[in-house]
Amino acid sequence: MGFKWVAFDVYATLIDREQGATIAFDKIAKRNGIRVDGYILFEEWHNEVIRIYRSNIDFIGWKEAGRVAIGKLFKKFNVEGEIDDIGILYESFKDWRPYDDVKPVLEELKERGYKLAVVTNMDTDLFFKTKIDVDLDLVVTSEMAKAYKPNPKIFEYAIEEMNCDKSELLLAGTSPWADIQGAKISGLKIAWINRKKMRERWMKLNAWDPIPDYEFEDLYGLLKVLHRRVNQQSA
Amino acid sequence: MGFKWVAFDVYATLIDREQGATIAFDKIAKRNGIRVDGYILFEEWHNEVIRIYRSNIDFIGWKEAGRVAIGKLFKKFNVEGEIDDIGILYESFKDWRPYDDVKPVLEELKERGYKLAVVTNMDTDLFFKTKIDVDLDLVVTSEMAKAYKPNPKIFEYAIEEMNCDKSELLLAGTSPWADIQGAKISGLKIAWINRKKMRERWMKLNAWDPIPDYEFEDLYGLLKVLHRRVNQQSA
Numbered sequence: 001m002g003f004k005w006v007a008f009d010v011y012a013t014l015i016d017r018e019q020g021a022t023i024a025f026d027k028i029a030k031r032n033g034i035r036v037d038g039y040i041l042f043e044e045w046h047n048e049v050i051r052i053y054r055s056n057i058d059f060i061g062w063k064e065a066g067r068v069a070i071g072k073l074f075k076k077f078n079v080e081g082e083i084d085d086i087g088i089l090y091e092s093f094k095d096w097r098p099y100d101d102v103k104p105v106l107e108e109l110k111e112r113g114y115k116l117a118v119v120t121n122m123d124t125d126l127f128f129k130t131k132i133d134v135d136l137d138l139v140v141t142s143e144m145a146k147a148y149k150p151n152p153k154i155f156e157y158a159i160e161e162m163n164c165d166k167s168e169l170l171l172a173g174t175s176p177w178a179d180i181q182g183a184k185i186s187g188l189k190i191a192w193i194n195r196k197k198m199r200e201r202w203m204k205l206n207a208w209d210p211i212p213d214y215e216f217e218d219l220y221g222l223l224k225v226l227h228r229r230v231n232q233q234s235a
Numbered sequence: 236m237g238f239k240w241v242a243f244d245v246y247a248t249l250i251d252r253e254q255g256a257t258i259a260f261d262k263i264a265k266r267n268g269i270r271v272d273g274y275i276l277f278e279e280w281h282n283e284v285i286r287i288y289r290s291n292i293d294f295i296g297w298k299e300a301g302r303v304a305i306g307k308l309f310k311k312f313n314v315e316g317e318i319d320d321i322g323i324l325y326e327s328f329k330d331w332r333p334y335d336d337v338k339p340v341l342e343e344l345k346e347r348g349y350k351l352a353v354v355t356n357m358d359t360d361l362f363f364k365t366k367i368d369v370d371l372d373l374v375v376t377s378e379m380a381k382a383y384k385p386n387p388k389i390f391e392y393a394i395e396e397m398n399c400d401k402s403e404l405l406l407a408g409t410s411p412w413a414d415i416q417g418a419k420i421s422g423l424k425i426a427w428i429n430r431k432k433m434r435e436r437w438m439k440l441n442a443w444d445p446i447p448d449y450e451f452e453d454l455y456g457l458l459k460v461l462h463r464r465v466n467q468q469s470a
Contacts, residue, residue, distance in 0.1 A: 046443075047442040047443040048442075050443040051442065051446060054416075054419055054420075054444065055445040057419070057422050057423075150385075151387075152386075152420075177443070181289075181385075181412075181416075184290065184292070185385060185386040188292075189292070202441065206437065207279075207282040207283075208282040208285040208286055208289070208437055209286065210290040211286060211290045
């Protein structure tokens, strides 16, 4: 295995999106008179955000898609909502927390000689509000690449920045459609971080979906396949 | 709308795959002692074929993936099957029939000044066994492009052959993951031919999937949006 780089998806892979988003959407629901659990509401909104940026032929920013999506959500729940309230979610990014396995596993991978990156379907400013607490060698956001996963353009952008061969990058991510499918049509190997405790309804593989190269319940699984790099001095 | 080309997915969009495959898989089931409806068996096999070619980083031919898939199917049903019997399906391609709307709609589109293509996730020889009965201006198979939809490589190959701009091509297809998702990450417009009578279980959109630009129950819907081309003489 000749991996030199490990690139991580961020939200739901490194960061507990569920906890962060539930608190924000509980507030948004309350302020706008929607009597639905914050997490359920977040999931409805998030599906719509994804649908918007995947349907548009021209690139649309994540926050911009989010504003359109909250408008649709208010319409669906038949309330006169305040579009700007979606800012409550965006502001909350600074409070979202990494999962407990992030710091120990990523630091161990650095120790073992791997370079670490993130490749995220996110606006750049919101990503940089998020505290990951590990030194990264590269950050790639959809806003930088002007493309969202699973579009190979974002992975090609990353590979170019890494100045490495595709075979030297392992992607670690959670989303079947963005990370697994994206990696496969981009010619990359993928470790599926399938955190069983998550409530997300979209984390399922259909019988015709590509099979990930590895599947782990948390990031510790990566340590089983990413051993100390022999030539790390000369890398 | 500046479309000059219409590119069709083939199997399940132009060709009644259900009828053709059921007959062949009824035979394969009988010869190998599997007591399951031919169509159900075909669907299981076909899911596996797709999973194989989507999981492989290197390009693998459709017939080759099909041989691996039939081996897995025999194993699943716990029978000592004859791998070569998958040839019964491949031979049957010559008997698969186009849907009734294919000839009238495609000929009307030619009459209206559009160039017609197919873009299919299929080996070239099997595609050319299939009788479509309409003159096509271009055929693109995954074997030619060395990539399967939804990989943008196959659409880029098609666009190059068409010598046109992306905005001048309308894709018409049935598969959410191959055609709708493939079109969208390739920057193409897509008409979803969602033939309601089909038994396929994979023809569903998730809440986070891209929305097709058009959705029609059959090919006649295309005639509503593809009017006579004004400059067809000079095209």
